[in-house]
Amino acid sequence: MLEFNEKTNLLERTELVYPLQDVSEPNLYRNLFSYEEIPKIAFNHRHVPINMPKEIWITDTTFRDGQQSRQPYTTEQIVHLFDLLHKLSGPKGIIRQSEFFLYSKKDRDAVYKCLERGYEFPEVTSWIRASKKDFEMVKEIGLKETGILVSCSDYHIFYKMHMTRKQAIDHYLAIVKECMETGVRPRCHLEDITRADFYGFVVPFVYELMKLSEETGIPVKIRACDTMGYGVTFPGATLPRSVPGIIYGLLHHARVPSELIEWHGHNDFYRAVNNASTAWLYGASGVNCSLLGIGERTGNCPLEAMVIEYAQFRGTTDGMDTTVITEIAEYFEKEIGYHIPPMTPFVGKNFNVTRAGIHADGLLKNEEIYNIFDTEKLLNRPCRVAISNTSGLAGVAHWINAYFGLRGDKALDKRDEIVVKVKEWVDAQYDEGRVTVITDEELEEVTLKVAKDLNRTLE
Template sequence: MQYYVSPFNKEAKLKFPKKITIYDTTLRDGEQTPDVCLNPEEKLEIAKKLDELKIHQIEAGFPIVSNQEREAVKSIANEGLNAQIISLARTKREDIDRALDCDVDGVITFMATSDLHLEHKLHLSREQALNVCMNSIEYAKDHGLFVAFSAEDATRTDLDYLKRIYKKAEDFGADRVHIADTVGSISPQGMDFLVKELKKNLNIDIAMHCHNDFGMALSNSISGLLAGGSAVSTTINGIGERAGNTSLEELIMALRIIYGIDLGFKIKHIQELSKTVEKYTKLPVHNNKPIVGRNIFRHESGIHVDAVIEEPLTYEPFLPEMVGQKRQLVLGKHSGCRAVKAKLDQCGVEVTKDELCKIVEEVKKNREEGTYIDDEVFNHIVKTVRGPFDI
């Protein structure tokens, strides 16, 4: 058995769409994280690893930003990856031309639609914004591109206007529309309502692009799928502006293990992919980050360790090897005899019961005095208690 989750999950009788598309925007929205700048070689390596994972679409970048960005997107598009390669474009012909120069399969063209953005950022009326959007969609489709139209700040946009602009996008040939929850301001219940309302008017795919300002990006993405959406935007390690985006690894594993939706991803590559992005972005993954965090499969508490030694799934919902992680038993203040005995067995060292108890006592004492119990410290404790030994 590789995982064991609550049997009550199945009782909810949830219905997901038959086909779900995951498009990863680590190389575009993820790179918009303050202080992050990836060079073309780094972007290409991340794209290759996403392809190994079997991701459906890679949003490779925003070509109009710079010549180096154009070079990066073009190299990814011409690498022969299985994933569909798409790029971001403003609702401007020059942006779409730049995307075409990069040989991408498609574009995400976007326009802010909330009155807040229209008034204070774009200085456009609703009608002006609508006309600009349609011209760019039509131009991109005339050049044979897959086209997704993203309404920026969609979740704070007037519903009737949002319905109108999405329907217009469909009429002009858009293949998919994106709900951009630009500042993470919608709730899962709100997303459920919004997607269901849009489904009444639309006959094309609906995607969720969620930000994590209130820690609900993953929940909002799943809620959107259950309401009838069919695509989700993600980033590796959940990076992105402010609090980041929906985490790729969290979404994949939640769908697969909690909801029983296997999208065919090669999840053994998840940890390697996470480490690669951590390395190039220089954004450290928090120790308690779900799925890929350092502590996810590390155990110190004596009660937990005793059970994990006998059956790992007592304190792990799935086995670490599934995502390329490893289990680690950590010695410290909360360690008991069984954990210390397991460590001694690894070292090939035999001790008496009294020596074992003394070693446990010294482990606790050292940790409470501020010393981390690494191999060197542990070996010193054991040698102090029972004398020199060879490992």
């Protein structure tokens, strides 16, 4: 069948029907996933076109997937983080939705309190088990959308659910229909899509979901879940690991519009951010993330990373308040007690701190030389230098002013007595044979002691 694509202005062949391949034995892709070996990346050199949607956005799973790998958040913590997500999202609602568990009283209390905020964005949605009782709970609370787990690889269908592919599709469609009957929009989470038989199961199943959506007038979202982080972005890589191939197939063969496609990826192979960005590039409007990337095993795609990716793709933040990223990081560390690895981009304590002596010298002369962007303006995080025996008075003064947030008239000159005495302490350390960089903790302690001895305050 040929159809005219208004986006490419070309006649394109479209296959509207891929029949279900109801195999008797599971397809485990043992040529790619031999459990005793590191998974293989194979290529068939088939390329699909970049197809960036008109609109792209971020959705949040901090209070769902993010709670599966750590001590549960308190109700107060959830509400505060939800407020920060709203503030970060900006007037255009780039952070479109946030999903919640509903099973404990604490989680339900948090949902009610977040709903009371009256925010348009992020919209509060849920994640539930596939049962009529749970659907009724969603309806009772007043939520308009919920996620439903629909595992799609033969690993899950045969070994976890003990079903055939046909039985799994029948089961899933019945669940989705029940959800629709309660007046709730279904969001189908295609678990383990990067190990699934894409044309033998995923496309025929999703196409049935699209037909159901057309019949009822109720949109059905498709969340492509890279549950194990197997997705790759290399041009010409084969399915089921190809992120471009998956998104293209959902759009072109399963006929899912971009606004109903969402990518959810894990970071097992260090690819969470790249895979999410690629999903955007090839036609998914939504990418699902969690704050700081906290989630199952190695975690999800960090939400703050995709805020920065959005700005890089669009050339604008579209009103997002990126300084909130630092507020979120500080809240996690100071109030929740979560330790952020110091080298973590955008949120780690040392992400914009230079330790190399030659870099520090360049940074002191012009911070653009070694700072990725104006981190003080965009993240409320001025760049800093680490102090060593080559830092000099100017380096020590720069560190103190940046670390303690001293600006304008409150900033210390390199000739200030506090700076001089801290520099004398640093020199003494290296005179005694030290070879490592002075840590922030040591400098903080020494600087505060010097200020106290001089009856000075650093504020």
